[in-house]
Amino acid sequence: MLSFSRLALALTAVGAALAAPTKRAVAYYNPNNGGGSEVDIVSAGLGEPLNVIISGLSDSSIIGSQSNFLSFAQDIGFSTECLGIHIGSPQQANLGDGNGAVNQLVEYRENYNPGGTCLESLIGGNHLRGWIQNGPSADSGAWFLAVSQEENVIDNHDIVPNGYNIGRDALVSNANSWASGQSTYSLSVDYVSGLLAAGSTGINHGISQDGQVAVITVTRN
Template sequence: MARVAFFALLCAQAAFGLTISKRATAYFNPTANGGSLLNNAGNGLGEPLNVIVSGLSSPDVLTDDGILNFARSIGFSEECFGIHLGDPQSANLGDGNGAVNQTIELRQDFGDPSVGTCLESLIGGNHFRVYRQNGPQANSGALFLAVSHEEDVSENHTISPDGYDVGRNELVAAAVGNTNFNGVSYSTTAQDITGLIAPGTNGVNHDIAQDGIVTLLTVTIV
């Protein structure tokens, strides 16, 4: 029966030009197809995409609602009253979509998903932007995150010294292991990857050095 179903699927593919694809990779290297591990901050410089949520994560995690719920399980939520100051930043993930604006920006909520991000806007803290790799040339479904720790409102929310590495490390520390929110439980593992982005300040916004490490998170709903 399985062979018959598989043969029928192949016939349908041939007859109707269907493309059968299955996500079976953690991510594609954006630089292999003209992309970058730096987003576009709008001034010729960019912020490092220093965390990747693997395309091998549970599929529900990789949706818009799914990444929001996971983020809430590790201490992040939507911006204060949904108000965003500043223009969105774009990224080219080498997937054939070109430069695409961030899907969402989430901020540290200090334990209160409802209004905690308002506190982050005042005193500073961690935040990240989300970009999805889903174009026709590299459809991993992975989410690339630009994570950074920022100063308080009196410093105009500029990135903290060493804020890219600090922001990444804080997010990863909160994510690894078991977390839950709204009845959904997650188990997350992490792997540090080098070679995707060169360490240093070349092309990096605010001239803040980063260590060249990108952390791959695999998030499984349990």
């Protein structure tokens, strides 16, 4: 028979295990396998490529909440919109996770120094929209991002030629620079094919893209 002290220790250990956060086991689920798409929804038959995934294997301090993700986005050169003002309707995405098509959770713009995101709103720059894959049938916790390089306000923030590839690669470059400048986190990037068809079919503005999705994993050292 367990002594009272041993029983108390055992119950404490069980309670700690139950309270500990569960680490997700997959980087992401392919939205196409769950009736979703790696292209978001702008209008009927057109959307923007979800060309960056922040892996569900990333540390919870990076992806565990919207505030955590905002901090990470700010570290890699993005921030909230100028004065909190947004013009235009939110885009939707179906990540094949059982939630169906849902509105974007965040929209961040390039954070110039100086000038901030207000300058991006004027002269254009990099830009992202984000969704979390957390539905009942595919809960990876990964962030799916539609990243693009935009024109200036006079050109209505249309996407620059090759702007989807440019925006994705600029984000990856910024993330690598951030990771190399600190010691708390390690970052890996894999360019994945097969999630997104290359070309311009179904892509907003008819801009071709290479079909590669950058999967970024940020882990704590």
